[in-house]
Amino acid sequence: xxxxEQNSEALNIQEGKTATLTCNYTNYSPAxxxxxxxxxxxxxxxxxxxxENEKEKRKERLKVTFDTTLKQSLFHxxxxxxxxxxxxxxxxxxSGGYQKxxxxxxxxxxxxx
Amino acid sequence: xxxxxxxxxxxxCKSGTSVKIECRSLDFQATTMFWYRQFPKQSLMLMATSNExxxxxxxxxxxxDKFLINHASLTLSTLTVTSAHPEDSSFYIxxxxxxxxxxxxxxxGAGTRLSVL
Numbered sequence: 001x002x003x004x005e006q007n008s009e010a011l012n013i014q015e016g017k018t019a020t021l022t023c024n025y026t027n028y029s030p031a032x033x034x035x036x037x038x039x040x041x042x043x044x045x046x047x048x049x050x051x052e053n054e055k056e057k058r059k060e061r062l063k064v065t066f067d068t069t070l071k072q073s074l075f076h077x078x079x080x081x082x083x084x085x086x087x088x089x090x091x092x093x094x095s096g097g098y099q100k101x102x103x104x105x106x107x108x109x110x111x112x113x
Numbered sequence: 114x115x116x117x118x119x120x121x122x123x124x125x126c127k128s129g130t131s132v133k134i135e136c137r138s139l140d141f142q143a144t145t146m147f148w149y150r151q152f153p154k155q156s157l158m159l160m161a162t163s164n165e166x167x168x169x170x171x172x173x174x175x176x177x178d179k180f181l182i183n184h185a186s187l188t189l190s191t192l193t194v195t196s197a198h199p200e201d202s203s204f205y206i207x208x209x210x211x212x213x214x215x216x217x218x219x220x221x222g223a224g225t226r227l228s229v230l
Binding site for chain 1: 117119145147154155156157159162204206207208210217218219220221222223224226
């Protein structure tokens with residue numbers, strides 16, 4: 001069955017450093033992968049989408065890579081700030097149309113001042 | 114743009130009552146809306162897909178008679194939890210996308226915390 005794994009439940013880093021979050025998947029051949037941010041008690045907010053034929057995508061301090069051979073995506077936040085503290089979810093498209101995606105459990109990032 | 118409003122944000126009800134949650138797209142027409150449920154420290158689980166003017170498509174294991182979904186207009190979908198029980202207590206989140214929104218991107222509501230006593 002399809003499975004999505006995110007690297008750990010919690011990641012603590014020092015302010016100013018680069019945070020790297022991992023999303024691995026098995027039994028999938030997704031056409032695209034997305035990253036969302038979720039704050040406690042709130043709905044997810046879309047950050048970046050990367051397609052299977054793209055290796056890397058950037059948006060301001062965010063960078064996503066997508067390696068379909070390794071079945072892995074890396075999500076980087078450079079010059080991290082305490083305001084970046086949140087849970088980050090990866091999501092992969094799934095078959096069945098209607099833009100359905102399957103979410104990972106998320107990685108909780110804590111940026112320490 | 115692409116704002117999705119969800120109400121109420123929190124509801125507490127007695128066991129056996131029904132609860133209705135509304136999901137509105139404020140500045141775009143949502144051809145498709147999704148309803149998710151999220152338990153603490155777990156991922157979002159898709160419950161159903163709602164297309165305007167047609168019956169919702171439920172995921173395996175989700176009781177359609179328990180979770181009634183109506184998508185009567187291009188800006189409004191509702192989820193009614195019928196005869197709610199304590200095990201239905203969860204965080205319910207809707208999302209939407211439409212022709213005017215970016216392809217493959219879902220826009221989420223803020224979620225509804227349901228507590229059934």
